[in-house]
Amino acid sequence: MGEEQDSTAERKPERRGIDRRTLLIGGAVAAAGTAVLASDELGRLWWRLPGVVKKRKEGEVDARGAQWIAASDYNWRRADRPDDYGIDMVVIHVVQGGYDTALKVFKDPAHGAAAHYVVRKDGHVAQMIRELDVAFHAGNKSYNERSIGIEHEGFVDKKSSFTDEMYESSARLTAGICKRYDIPVDRKHIIGHVEVPGTDHTDPGPHWDWDRYMKLVRKARTALA
């Protein structure tokens, strides 16, 4: 997940259930997160100048079949990708909580982080931020600018979080992103949050089956060609 909350949970694996959930929802944004938010706030104001704001259709989604559920606009920055920033990466996350929890915190302006997509264990996909825009999900400004973030409900230390339906649906989502922006289907361009430079996050964790996932993405990408 985004900036601070899930890392707190990840560093304390003995904390479970309600404790994790409390941390996720109630955690304050760290000092570093606030600084990032401040600079992103300036970016957003610039885009709101008359004549600069691009027209958007309310409720429009980038991924076919996704349900639009808007994140708080404090958790992302308006942009015009891929024209202002090229998109060459997909970042895979795990929520450290359920689907509803992810939606709730991404709608919360105080959370300071959100991903473009949230995938439920039955394969349902919510899009919360347009791919045009920069979501605060990787904890790294340049990686946020160049990537699309996909959250998966569940916990890094719980293998059963990752269902067949989730892998299939997420792989189709990633394949569509790779097609839209001509991103190579490989592990240089489809990475885990843990692989983002400077992060202390461990998601998607050791139970995320990368071999299986990449095979599914390749298959879905070929089907789209």
Ligand SMILES: [Zn+2]
């Ligand atoms: Zn994450």
